[in-house]
Amino acid sequence: DTGVSQDPRHKITKRGQNVTFRCDPISEHNRLYWYRQTLGQGPEFLTYFQNEAQLEKSRLLSDRFSAERPKGSFSTLEIQRTEQGDSAMYLCASSSWVTRGHYEQYFGPGTRLTVT
Protein backbone atom coordinates (compact mmCIF):
# COMPACT_ATOMS: atom_id res chain seq x y z
CA ASP A 1 0.00 0.00 0.00
CA THR A 2 1.50 3.36 -0.99
CA GLY A 3 -1.01 5.66 0.68
CA VAL A 4 -0.38 8.33 3.30
CA SER A 5 0.85 6.85 6.57
CA GLN A 6 0.91 8.38 10.04
CA ASP A 7 2.65 7.34 13.21
CA PRO A 8 1.65 6.76 15.92
CA ARG A 9 -2.02 5.97 15.44
CA HIS A 10 -2.82 6.72 19.06
CA LYS A 11 -1.02 8.80 21.66
CA ILE A 12 -1.98 9.33 25.28
CA THR A 13 0.02 11.95 27.13
CA LYS A 14 -0.17 13.96 30.29
CA ARG A 15 -0.82 17.66 30.26
CA GLY A 16 2.38 19.62 29.88
CA GLN A 17 4.28 16.95 27.97
CA ASN A 18 5.57 17.37 24.42
CA VAL A 19 4.42 15.08 21.61
CA THR A 20 5.57 14.59 18.03
CA PHE A 21 3.67 12.99 15.17
CA ARG A 22 5.04 11.82 11.85
CA CYS A 23 3.44 11.76 8.40
CA ASP A 24 4.77 10.00 5.31
CA PRO A 25 3.00 11.25 2.17
CA ILE A 26 2.42 9.48 -1.11
CA SER A 27 5.86 9.45 -2.67
CA GLU A 28 5.21 11.53 -5.78
CA HIS A 29 3.17 14.20 -3.99
CA ASN A 30 5.00 17.45 -3.32
CA ARG A 31 2.30 19.04 -1.17
CA LEU A 32 1.59 17.96 2.40
CA TYR A 33 -1.12 19.23 4.74
CA TRP A 34 -1.97 18.94 8.42
CA TYR A 35 -5.54 19.16 9.75
CA ARG A 36 -7.13 18.75 13.17
CA GLN A 37 -10.48 17.08 13.72
CA THR A 38 -12.38 17.21 16.99
CA LEU A 39 -15.28 14.93 17.82
CA GLY A 40 -18.35 15.58 15.71
CA GLN A 41 -16.68 18.24 13.57
CA GLY A 42 -15.12 18.41 10.16
CA PRO A 43 -11.35 18.67 9.83
CA GLU A 44 -9.82 22.13 10.23
CA PHE A 45 -6.74 23.22 8.33
CA LEU A 46 -3.53 23.76 10.30
CA THR A 47 -0.69 24.17 7.81
CA TYR A 48 0.71 23.01 4.50
CA PHE A 49 4.04 22.49 2.76
CA GLN A 50 5.15 22.54 -0.82
CA ASN A 51 8.30 20.47 -0.83
CA GLU A 52 10.18 21.67 2.27
CA ALA A 53 8.65 25.16 2.36
CA GLN A 54 5.84 25.85 4.83
CA LEU A 55 3.56 28.11 2.79
CA GLU A 56 0.57 28.73 5.04
CA LYS A 57 -0.26 28.44 8.72
CA SER A 58 -3.71 28.72 10.27
CA ARG A 59 -4.40 30.93 13.26
CA LEU A 60 -5.30 27.64 14.97
CA LEU A 61 -1.58 26.83 14.99
CA SER A 62 -0.50 28.45 18.23
CA ASP A 63 3.12 29.04 19.23
CA ARG A 64 3.11 25.63 20.93
CA PHE A 65 2.70 23.92 17.57
CA SER A 66 5.50 23.51 15.06
CA ALA A 67 5.62 21.55 11.83
CA GLU A 68 8.58 20.66 9.67
CA ARG A 69 9.26 18.89 6.41
CA PRO A 70 13.05 19.01 6.32
CA LYS A 71 13.77 17.15 3.08
CA GLY A 72 10.48 17.59 1.33
CA SER A 73 9.41 14.04 2.10
CA PHE A 74 8.03 13.13 5.54
CA SER A 75 6.73 15.75 7.94
CA THR A 76 6.55 16.07 11.71
CA LEU A 77 4.07 17.98 13.84
CA GLU A 78 5.19 18.79 17.38
CA ILE A 79 2.99 20.07 20.17
CA GLN A 80 4.81 21.48 23.18
CA ARG A 81 3.32 21.74 26.67
CA THR A 82 0.16 19.89 25.68
CA GLU A 83 -3.20 21.04 27.01
CA GLN A 84 -6.43 19.10 27.33
CA GLY A 85 -7.87 21.18 24.50
CA ASP A 86 -5.27 19.68 22.18
CA SER A 87 -7.06 16.32 22.35
CA ALA A 88 -8.16 15.61 18.79
CA MET A 89 -7.45 13.56 15.69
CA TYR A 90 -4.52 14.99 13.74
CA LEU A 91 -4.80 14.26 10.05
CA CYS A 92 -2.15 14.44 7.38
CA ALA A 93 -2.89 14.65 3.68
CA SER A 94 -0.81 14.86 0.52
CA SER A 95 -1.91 16.07 -2.85
CA SER A 96 -1.50 15.80 -6.57
CA TRP A 97 -2.45 18.22 -9.31
CA VAL A 98 -5.98 17.95 -10.66
CA THR A 99 -6.63 20.85 -12.99
CA ARG A 100 -6.73 24.67 -13.15
CA GLY A 101 -4.73 25.17 -9.97
CA HIS A 102 -6.69 22.68 -7.88
CA TYR A 103 -5.15 19.80 -6.02
CA GLU A 104 -6.72 16.52 -4.90
CA GLN A 105 -5.86 15.60 -1.33
CA TYR A 106 -5.47 12.07 0.04
CA PHE A 107 -5.64 11.55 3.76
CA GLY A 108 -3.81 9.30 6.16
CA PRO A 109 -5.53 7.37 8.96
CA GLY A 110 -4.78 10.07 11.53
CA THR A 111 -3.14 10.20 14.94
CA ARG A 112 -5.58 10.35 17.83
CA LEU A 113 -4.15 12.41 20.68
CA THR A 114 -5.60 12.21 24.18
CA VAL A 115 -4.25 14.62 26.78
CA THR A 116 -5.05 13.61 30.35
Added chain:
Amino acid sequence: GNSVTQMEGPVTLSEEAFLTINCTYTATGYPSLFWYVQYPGEGLQLLLKATKADDKGSNKGFEATYRKETTSFHLEKGSVQVSDSAVYFCALSSQGAQKLVFGQGTRLTINP
Protein backbone atom coordinates in the same frame (compact mmCIF):
# COMPACT_ATOMS: atom_id res chain seq x y z
CA GLY B 1 -14.34 33.76 4.16
CA ASN B 2 -15.02 30.43 2.55
CA SER B 3 -17.45 28.09 4.29
CA VAL B 4 -19.43 24.90 3.77
CA THR B 5 -22.78 24.07 5.33
CA GLN B 6 -24.16 20.54 5.37
CA MET B 7 -27.53 19.26 6.45
CA GLU B 8 -27.47 18.24 10.05
CA GLY B 9 -27.52 14.60 10.94
CA PRO B 10 -27.74 11.97 11.92
CA VAL B 11 -29.62 10.55 8.97
CA THR B 12 -31.13 7.08 9.27
CA LEU B 13 -32.55 5.25 6.25
CA SER B 14 -33.63 1.78 5.33
CA GLU B 15 -31.69 -0.24 2.81
CA GLU B 16 -32.54 0.59 -0.84
CA ALA B 17 -33.89 4.04 0.10
CA PHE B 18 -32.98 7.17 -1.87
CA LEU B 19 -30.36 9.36 -0.25
CA THR B 20 -29.82 13.10 -0.44
CA ILE B 21 -27.34 14.97 1.76
CA ASN B 22 -27.49 18.70 1.17
CA CYS B 23 -24.39 20.84 0.92
CA THR B 24 -24.14 24.55 0.19
CA TYR B 25 -21.05 26.69 0.08
CA THR B 26 -19.80 30.26 0.22
CA ALA B 27 -16.64 31.04 -1.71
CA THR B 28 -15.08 33.62 -3.98
CA GLY B 29 -14.24 32.68 -7.53
CA TYR B 30 -14.63 29.14 -8.76
CA PRO B 31 -13.85 26.60 -6.07
CA SER B 32 -13.45 22.88 -6.53
CA LEU B 33 -15.97 20.81 -4.58
CA PHE B 34 -15.49 17.44 -2.93
CA TRP B 35 -17.30 14.78 -0.96
CA TYR B 36 -15.21 12.75 1.46
CA VAL B 37 -16.41 9.70 3.40
CA GLN B 38 -15.18 8.39 6.74
CA TYR B 39 -16.10 4.79 7.49
CA PRO B 40 -16.03 3.66 11.13
CA GLY B 41 -12.46 3.34 12.34
CA GLU B 42 -10.97 4.51 9.05
CA GLY B 43 -9.50 7.69 7.60
CA LEU B 44 -11.09 10.15 5.20
CA GLN B 45 -11.50 8.88 1.66
CA LEU B 46 -12.22 10.99 -1.38
CA LEU B 47 -15.61 9.89 -2.70
CA LEU B 48 -16.11 12.25 -5.64
CA LYS B 49 -15.24 15.70 -6.92
CA ALA B 50 -16.21 18.43 -9.38
CA THR B 51 -13.91 21.24 -10.46
CA LYS B 52 -16.20 23.50 -12.48
CA ALA B 53 -19.82 24.55 -12.72
CA ASP B 54 -22.28 21.93 -14.02
CA ASP B 55 -19.71 19.13 -13.60
CA LYS B 56 -21.11 15.94 -12.13
CA GLY B 57 -18.90 13.86 -9.89
CA SER B 58 -19.77 10.19 -9.45
CA ASN B 59 -18.38 7.13 -7.71
CA LYS B 60 -19.76 3.92 -6.15
CA GLY B 61 -23.31 4.89 -7.15
CA PHE B 62 -23.07 8.31 -5.52
CA GLU B 63 -23.46 11.50 -7.56
CA ALA B 64 -23.20 15.24 -6.96
CA THR B 65 -23.59 18.13 -9.41
CA TYR B 66 -21.77 21.45 -9.05
CA ARG B 67 -24.52 24.09 -9.14
CA LYS B 68 -23.01 27.55 -9.19
CA GLU B 69 -26.37 29.33 -9.41
CA THR B 70 -27.49 27.80 -6.11
CA THR B 71 -23.96 27.36 -4.65
CA SER B 72 -24.78 23.74 -3.92
CA PHE B 73 -23.21 20.29 -4.27
CA HIS B 74 -25.80 17.87 -2.93
CA LEU B 75 -24.85 14.20 -2.60
CA GLU B 76 -27.32 11.62 -3.92
CA LYS B 77 -27.58 7.87 -4.24
CA GLY B 78 -30.51 6.00 -5.68
CA SER B 79 -30.41 2.90 -3.49
CA VAL B 80 -28.33 2.85 -0.33
CA GLN B 81 -26.78 -0.22 1.26
CA VAL B 82 -25.86 -1.03 4.85
CA SER B 83 -22.20 -0.68 3.83
CA ASP B 84 -22.81 3.01 3.04
CA SER B 85 -23.12 3.76 6.75
CA ALA B 86 -20.44 6.34 7.45
CA VAL B 87 -19.86 10.05 8.04
CA TYR B 88 -19.94 12.17 4.88
CA PHE B 89 -18.10 15.49 4.56
CA CYS B 90 -18.60 18.15 1.91
CA ALA B 91 -15.53 20.29 1.26
CA LEU B 92 -14.20 22.99 -1.03
CA SER B 93 -10.88 24.37 -2.10
CA SER B 94 -10.76 27.74 -3.79
CA GLN B 95 -8.37 28.76 -6.52
CA GLY B 96 -5.11 29.96 -5.06
CA ALA B 97 -5.95 28.64 -1.58
CA GLN B 98 -4.81 25.07 -1.31
CA LYS B 99 -6.45 24.15 1.96
CA LEU B 100 -9.73 22.28 2.14
CA VAL B 101 -12.62 23.83 4.01
CA PHE B 102 -14.97 21.16 5.38
CA GLY B 103 -18.56 21.08 6.48
CA GLN B 104 -19.37 19.63 9.87
CA GLY B 105 -20.17 16.18 8.51
CA THR B 106 -23.36 14.14 8.27
CA ARG B 107 -23.57 10.76 9.94
CA LEU B 108 -25.52 8.27 7.83
CA THR B 109 -26.86 4.99 9.19
CA ILE B 110 -28.50 2.44 6.92
CA ASN B 111 -30.66 -0.22 8.54
CA PRO B 112 -31.23 -3.59 6.86
